[in-house]
Amino acid sequence: MDLDLYLNSYVYVIIFLLLGIALPVGGLTFGRLVRPHNPYPEKLVPYESGILPTGDAQIRFSVAYYIVALEFVIFDVETVFIYPWAVALDHLGWFGINAMLIFIVVLALGLAYSWKKKVLEWN
Amino acid sequence: MTAFNADWSLMTPEIVLAILALTVFTIDFTTGIRGKKPFIGILSVLSLLITIILVVIFNQTPGSIGATFVVDPYAMLFKIVILIGVALVIINSMSYMEKHHEMYQGELYSLLLFAALGAMLMVSSADLITLFIGLEILSISSYCLAGFRKSQAKSSEAALKYVVLGGTASAFILYGMSFMYGLTGTTNLGEIGAGIQQLYGQYPYLVIMSLLFMIAGFGFKISIVPFHMWAPDVYEGAPTPITGFLATVSKVAGFAIMIRILAVGFGGIYHEWYFVIAVIAALTMIVGNTVALVQKNVKRLMAYSGIAQAGYLLVPLAASLSFNITMSMIVYYAFAYIFMTLGAFAIITHVTENAESEDISSFAGLQKRSPFLAHSMTVFLLSMTGLPITAGFVGKVYIFLGVMSSEMVWLAVVLIVTSTISFFYYFGIIRQMYMMDPKEDSSMLKAPTSISLIVTISLIGTFGLAFFANMLTNYMNGLMWIIL
Amino acid sequence: MVPVQLYLALAAILFCIGLYGVLTRRHLVIVLVSVELMLNAVNINLVAFSSIGPFANITGQVFTLFVVTVAAAEAAVGLAILIALYRNRKSIDVIKQDLMRW
Amino acid sequence: MELLFMVFYGVAVLGLLLIGVMYAILFERKVIGYMQVRIGPNRHGPWGMLQTAADVMKLLMKEDIIPSRVDRKVFIIAPVLAFAPSFMVLATIPWSENLVGANLNIGVLYFIGISSISTIGVLMGGWSSNNKYSLMGAMRGVAQMISYEIPLVLAIIGVVILAGSLNLNDIVYAQRDMGVWFIVPQILGFVIYLIAAIAELNRSPFDLPEAESELVSGYHTEYSGFRMAFFFLAEYVYAIAISALATTLFLGGWLGPILPGVVWFFLKMCIFMFIWFWLRATMPRVRVDQLMSFGWKVLIPLALLNIVITAVIKVWMG
């Protein structure tokens, strides 16, 4: 792939990014011209099904969320290795298969471990 | 690609250890996480023994896999040291686990096995990437191990400090490496070493900066001054057998690879950096030995002692000796260090657990409570002090002899004077054991089989290395230490 | 074309910010994030060298992949330990982690 | 000049997309209506064609309430962060052989990478709202999205192995050269992708983050007016993007006889859109524990298996 095409592709990406930001910003700015604006305290209270909220809303949540996040990080990053491998599999042949088999077995063992440790249960 | 047609049999020990480690890990989690499982420990020790045998068999003839993974005597000897160390740590953990049911036993063992694997990879690597992977396998396992007593705030705190500082250290190492890569276009140590002199001519500041970053990073890992501040805290907080692990295996492996980088990668510009190492070694010895004097907690004391020992190990590197002599010294001392330190840690584990206190006074009157442990501890402490007739003595004299024949006599003086200072704190423990009365409520202390086993092995190692040092030194004389 | 020095400068700045964060921030999560920042500074270095360095080749990118992975693993372990610590101490303020003092 | 064309392309995609979303919403309401034996929207315009436009106008003119105790900056950025990535990923979709914006050689990676940023938008929206419902919704949403991102990503690898490229055009070409769409050799991967995609989109039966009966409206409970519209829009744009990707990866993209490629592409996308709506009309909502364990215990192992099988077959066949 020649450099021009390579760069052009990223110009597209940037244009899309800018447009993606411009639309909400533009929309909201335009909306300001047409929408009413008269806040009063009751309106600005967080909605909790009509009951006045008590305590801080930014509560601590179950540790299960953290664990899922950790699991995600591990597995998501592992895919970093699988993608280049997948692309290059033609060149790698059986060597590549073996290497990746080892990798996946280890990954699967990790999964089995968290399974057994009830990390994947949600309660 | 060279990896396809490489001689993978060179890697047999690593591969087998990996398989065994995974097997241990699988057996562990499939048989239920909690509960006492001494057989997992035995299995782990067996795995390590098998690996040691394989190392001896398969690493005899040097070779390399794609110039990233090398098998040479240097790697082989360090692998043996590491594997022995981990095996001793596991045996030690087995008795520790008896008392701490809240810890997941099998996980500890498998983490230790993975750490051993990482360390093995690391000492065999001749490529920055492989090296980094090995280092991180070891480090990340160590972080987990340090925080293994989850319910203990101290343990968690230790682990967190370790993670943060260890991560920072990794970043330093990597930052240094990234410049080496950028300037040479390769991550292979041999190729870097081949071009380093020319490179230094072109970009002196960048090369030195890169080197300093790496020294700082590895300095963290092996806790040399001024990068040692984490060690006492982490050592204190970590479970005691793990403290032993951190003080020995982790440190020795870090050393091995730091030396390989310095010797192979930066050997060409030796005269530019040896003085830095000398100063660091001197500082390490001075700070380690003097701060140890005021420690009341045994594990902190051992941390500072370990810092000082790291200083001794750095000395041969700083003294401009022939490569073979330097290597022999370091390997000999590494062997001595692993035995004496792990033997001491086995006893420390048992005594502090029994006393439920890590204060030095928990050793009071140990001679009356358990003569065997007290005498053995004395031997290990004497060895660490460098008194006869122990491996530590021979090792220290050996290093001293070497450094005396270099230009840096002042370093020798620092070595010897700080060793003398170390008499105070090592003999402080001896004083507790022999000259203090046991606490009133204490009874006879019976050493469990596992502790006795480690102590016996360590005693054999400590004495054997002294009396039969010739076997090791003869083997090491004239070795082709590093192939590339 | 942007010269490689600019990338290096960016990386250096990020590295310093990360180091500063590690050394000064009180919130442990931010400290961990700072460590990640340092590692990513390294990645910028590696990738920059890999594509427009004096000896551009693919090795740097391979290295980067490994660094990313390791950084993730380190972060995962770090956060797990952080949770354990929080359970024990009810605080993740650096200043308050003082059970052990030298 | 070239730049102008690029901008034009971007604006065109955006415009078409907005129209597409409008009619996708209408399509959904109609499909569900008919499935439930009712008519659906039919007041505005012929066959209710202007219903969504009217809704948009309504939302535009609604008061923009920013509650008093929110984290204002984060609150404002969140909808943008949710929308922009889901639009950005469209840059690399090859609508037809020649109609493609960014012809990236890492197209798949780009898609996956950018699209996962919208998760952060969700989290920021929920967290900044200072509302327990929002927070719960956001947490659930994030947990679900990241859990299902893994099977999604792993499922795609099968296709990548077969095509040997990450470029979306190349993937389509590979299907052409192979003579069969990847849905056939990659049927397992396709099913995993489909399920994971639904969860990724927070759509029924995996719409727990927005479960009205439990969480009011999930992470955008506190959002009103046009800000809410952007969350809404982001969801549909993302749905379109996922459909487009699925089309490219599994259904041969623009490939098809007689009709121009764009039309084929559009038709195939519609199938996916229809499936989303169909499922919504027929499936009950799953429980949260079922959701999580299904993703981790079923989809991920299957996806790994799929990778291994695909790779072995690929190498075996040469």
Added chain:
Amino acid sequence: MIPNILSVLVFLPLLGALIILTIPNEHKNVIRSVAGITSFVTLIISVIVWNVFNRSTAGMQFAENYTWIDLGFVSFNYQLGVDGLSMPLLVLTTIVTFLGIVASVSIKDRVKEYFVWMLILLTGMLGVFVALDMFLFFLFFELTLIPMFFIIGIWGGSQKEYAAFKFLIYTGLGSAVMLIAFFAMFYQGAVAEEATLNFLRLAEIYANPANAHIISDAFKAGLFITLFVAFAVKLPIFPFHTWLPDAHVQAPTPASMILAGVLLKMGAYGLLRVGFGILPDQAAKFAFLIAILGVVNIIYGALLALVQKDLKKLVAYSSISHMGIVLLGAASFTTQGMQGAIFQLVSHGFIAALLFFMVGAIYERTHTRMIEDLGGLSKTIPILAGFLLAAAMASVGLPGMSGFVSELLAFMGIFGASPDIIPAAKTIAVVAALGIILTAAYLLWAMQRTTFGQLHQSNAHLEDARPIEYIPMICLLGLTILIGVYPAILSDVINITVIDIVSKIGG
């Protein structure tokens, strides 16, 4: 003749220690007897060696040489041998240690440990006197440190730990300095000729004029000073002596006997063997300084002894004073002087051991060491008091006793010293003689206050010498008198070696 007799001699005590380790704690008498027998057999062997020793050659005898640790560039050798310098000290060691072990009946606590340390100590001391390899020498030198630390620290007096640590650090630092000197010597030797740690070989290398351009005089001078400082700690010489009173006073009686009787001699032996043996020209150059230090030691030790209220401390300071004579004699570089020095080593070994034993025996009965609390002992315990008096007389240098011979020889030596080596030798001798008078003063004064004088009330009813106490007393006193009356028994062993040493600078 037993092959490897020196090895047997050195390691026999270690074997005894191992045997003791297998005996249960309760059998204290068995342990005592095993220790006693072991040390006695060691004594017998040393006497055999003494008898077989060839008096007509200066070379090393009973030599053994094995490579122990081969480091590639140099090897640590297991190399033993005795000559006229080490032979008397070897016998001194076995005798004093055996008697010390006999005197150890007073040790009631932790008997097993005690004797194990004692025997290890014996091995260490013997090793020092027979080692011919620097590494081996250093090893044994350090090895003596550990048992002595334990013996002082566990079985010592009220301030035992302080004394033990002080001993440890001082002598540890001394060894450290010694190691530096040794290895510097090794390195320069290796540069000049050959990498060796052998004392004899090094002496040759350093004596070889061909090496003068590599081994400069300045280097040699520095080396000598370093060595001197190293051994000065052990000897001890004036500014480095402060550990000695503490260690001697706090140590249990047998340990004091060994400390004064043997350990101090290790310092002197090292100085003679390494300092004088390898660097004779430097020794000659510094002879004046050494002589001055010797005089300072004599006077300083005597003055301090004069003001002591504690009898044991007094004896300790008298040791410092007496070691000055060794320096003085050695510095003279005459045959008589050197003989005097060695005579003094041996004679002081016996006398100091006897003195400490007597002080210990008296302390055991009176539970005080304060001179003012003693007094009139001759009335209650005439035999012990008599031996104490005899010991003091020997220490003063009464003719017919060994102290007289050694002092006489040393003074003759210094009088006859060549003015090139020691200028103003006569003045020095006169000043030193003043010190001897002081010695007489403090010892006689002390005796007058303890053995004679007013009987202290609390000392009215004391048990006199027990049978077992006769063994050390009679043996030590007998040996003192034997050497005093028949000095040839010692001098014919040392003569050739002494002449050899002296000839090296004269030559």
